[in-house]
Amino acid sequence: MTPQVDDYLEAEIQRLLAEDDRVAEQGITVQRREQAVVLGGEVESPERRDEICRRITSRFPHVQITCDIGITRTTVPADAEEIS
């Protein structure tokens, strides 16, 4: 039976994202869509994004997970702001 994507499941996912030592992310959003969950936000490396998806899928194998997590760019700024 497919588990319901409800408040409790959303809370469990949010806590896993922060408390799992291999994830430790507090900036990932969890959006419920019908029977699916969409993970959003940005992390510092592709390895971290892939690990998040692995951990969530492994912990909640019956939930459809869409991983929409980006990697934050590290480019040099093109301009500066005057502070007055």
Next chain:
Amino acid sequence: MIRVAAVGDVHVDADVVGRYRPALEQLPEVADVLLVAGDLTRHGTVEEARSFVTEFGGLAVPVVTVLGNHDHQSDQADAVCTVLTDAGITVLEGASTVLELNGHRLGVAGAKGFGGGFGGTCASNFGEREMKDFVRTGEDAANRLEAALTGVTCDALVALTHYAPVPETLAGEPPEIHAFLGSYQLGRAIDAAGTTLALHGHAHHGTERGRTPGGVPVRNVAHPVIKQAYNVYRLLSEEIQATLVHA
């Protein structure tokens, strides 16, 4: 003019080493100092601190930091600070430093800060011991910041924290968690000291720009907010035309 580069929430571990370095190597061309607004590491381990030093150490400009909540996760904050300071990186907690840059004195006063919330939804020092401990921790953090800020003599003063001093730069975060992202007491400390600019991180889904009730510009430089290796802010610029400066 002083050019201040700033970023927060870089969460360095071995997998991040090398990602920032090309942009950091170009710092002397665009900035005179780099400020890092906490969450230098993922879990606050000594190994991660060494990775941070590998990435952010040995630069041609001074590096000044505060710790963030992630840097306390493993209860090794003192050891993390030792790794950083041994590498020539300044760590501020209720402390300040003054840098001579381009003939000006830049003062940087820093503290991690803590939660507590903002007017209308702030926590109160009332009830269970645990709640009073939470509020008192935030008050102590703000008091340390204010003492550091008011003790500096300089030409331009920057307040560096991890937690936010105003709610404006939290826009984008759920209002329900604002009390865990900053406190109005930090803003009051910044306003008490003639601060030129306040920089913070922590709020990954927040907004870059805000201002304290006293009028001090606040910038959320969390990496997911600024979406580049660092931002650059110019202070004491001689190029500003008074007619274009808005209050």
